[in-house]
Amino acid sequence: MQYFINLAIQEAEKAESRGSVPIGAVVVQNNKVISSAGNEVIKNSDPTAHAEILAIRKACLLLNSHIIDECDIYVTLEPCAMCAHAIYLSRIRRLYFGAYDVKRGAVDQWSSTLDRSIYKTEVIGGVCETQCAEILQKFFEKKRI
């Protein structure tokens, strides 16, 4: 679990080096990394290019299916409503996320998107929470200077 969230953290750091908000995601099947991605919203001029969406799209393309129900996803930040619903649509088995997002997180705090009966994805929040939260805190502190 920690190994994969660390890979997601590395993706977040790469996103930061491209000038994007540091958020990373990794899709895993049978303990093997299928895809990984960092946030590319600014670089790609694409509001949907969140780390989760990019990682899911890559994984589906590789596995040649829009349903990847044997996969888990590891994300550094609690997904927003767009990503939470994309996770549901892809039927991902388990979602692990690091930091909670009080403002825009759709899983734990907001509309509990993934908790509804139609959402089968299991959710484990707060994995390496401090480390995942610190990357974002430092990024936004630098922005304010």
Place this chain on the structure above:
Amino acid sequence: MQYFINLAIQEAEKAESRGSVPIGAVVVQNNKVISSAGNEVIKNSDPTAHAEILAIRKACLLLNSHIIDECDIYVTLEPCAMCAHAIYLSRIRRLYFGAYDVKRGAVDQWSSTLDRSIYKTEVIGGVCETQCAEILQKFFEKKRI
């Protein structure tokens, strides 16, 4: 309004001819079509390839910005939570949709995603509702035969 929803209906019909669920979307700026797309989930093996997401991505790429707040979007069906949040993220000015989606619609029926104070997008539902609903009804009737 009817002209653009008709273009979205044409995109839905094209999606059906590719074996996908017939849903279409058109992004418009200053009465000019910027992008249009139909559902490509099956064809692209991509659970995020809803008509709205594809049309938004194309429009942003063309306008070279992840914020397209001078654009409106026309969709044949009430957007799901993923698409509703993508519309918010792109800051689209106005959403026009045709048929209401009682089960998965995120705008009117479900979690009222776009009604929250952070969502500035204006919503007009039920545009050419009967025509938009019929395309989907006929598609699912054929599926059941």
